[in-house]
Amino acid sequence: MSWSSFLKLLHGLGGPMVGYDRMLDYWLRMTAGVYTLVGLLYLLLAFNPAKYRAVIPWFGWVMVIEGVVLLLHGIRLALPPFPFYADVATCFIGGGGILWFARRTDYDAVASSLSRAEKGASTRVSATK
Numbered sequence: 001m002s003w004s005s006f007l008k009l010l011h012g013l014g015g016p017m018v019g020y021d022r023m024l025d026y027w028l029r030m031t032a033g034v035y036t037l038v039g040l041l042y043l044l045l046a047f048n049p050a051k052y053r054a055v056i057p058w059f060g061w062v063m064v065i066e067g068v069v070l071l072l073h074g075i076r077l078a079l080p081p082f083p084f085y086a087d088v089a090t091c092f093i094g095g096g097g098i099l100w101f102a103r104r105t106d107y108d109a110v111a112s113s114l115s116r117a118e119k120g121a122s123t124r125v126s127a128t129k
Helices: 003-012 022-047 056-076 081-128
Strands: none
Touching (some): 056 081
16 A cells, blocks of 8 residues: 555545654564454354364453553543444454353363263163163
């Protein structure tokens, strides 16, 4: 993305018009790269949740904590509602959803293993008769 395109986007999101600065350009690229990699990691976890079941709650908590950080600093800086509210809501809803579904998956896994154990016990009992 060119600097002028970035400035238009930044201004559309409520940011100020800023003159070109090499260091800001570098930080923009670095931040975009990190967000892309973290997003790809979340996508990997979503596509293979059984394999990464142990780490998924950590990523839910990462989103919730990020939501708290954004909320505190958004209030401190007296930011306007757009995009501040949407960012905070996305973190709380997304992170909370991940935590809820991760807990639900654990509950379903325990219920499923208990069900299999009961079926195995009834099979053993009927086989001994």
